[in-house]
Amino acid sequence: MLILVSALLACGNGEENVVDGHRVVISTFEDNSPQVVYYYNKAEGDRTKVAEEEYFPNGQLKLKGSYKNGQKHGTWTAWFDDGKKWSENEFAEGVNHGNSTVWFDNGVMRYSGQYNMGEKVGTWNYYNDRGEVVVSRNH
16 A cells, blocks of 8 residues: 555656546656556546646656547647747647647747637737747638
8 A cells, every 4th residue: 555655646747737637657668757647537437538648758748738528628738858838729629729829949939829619710920930920810
């Protein structure tokens, strides 16, 4: 029992942000560090996936997001292997819905816009790696 509790405590990276999930390491790297982690509903007998995390070999978080009814839902965030944010996208019912932002590896925004149930809407701005708008499109 003590070994199980110790193992669960050692795997805490990101766990504090999952409100209703039971952490399960799905795959590991050669050094046994987590590569893919799923979080499942804690209800007895319920194996509904509620969240997912992916990691780089260096231990840095690569991707994190949640599920609702088996589909992407809420904010999904991805990072470069150095920890800088790469993208942040909102989902509803498995499709892009809400803000979508992507950054260059230098931290400058690459593009941003919004989706409405999978369709681009409003103004989307595209930037060069110096942060200057190069294209602005209305959808």
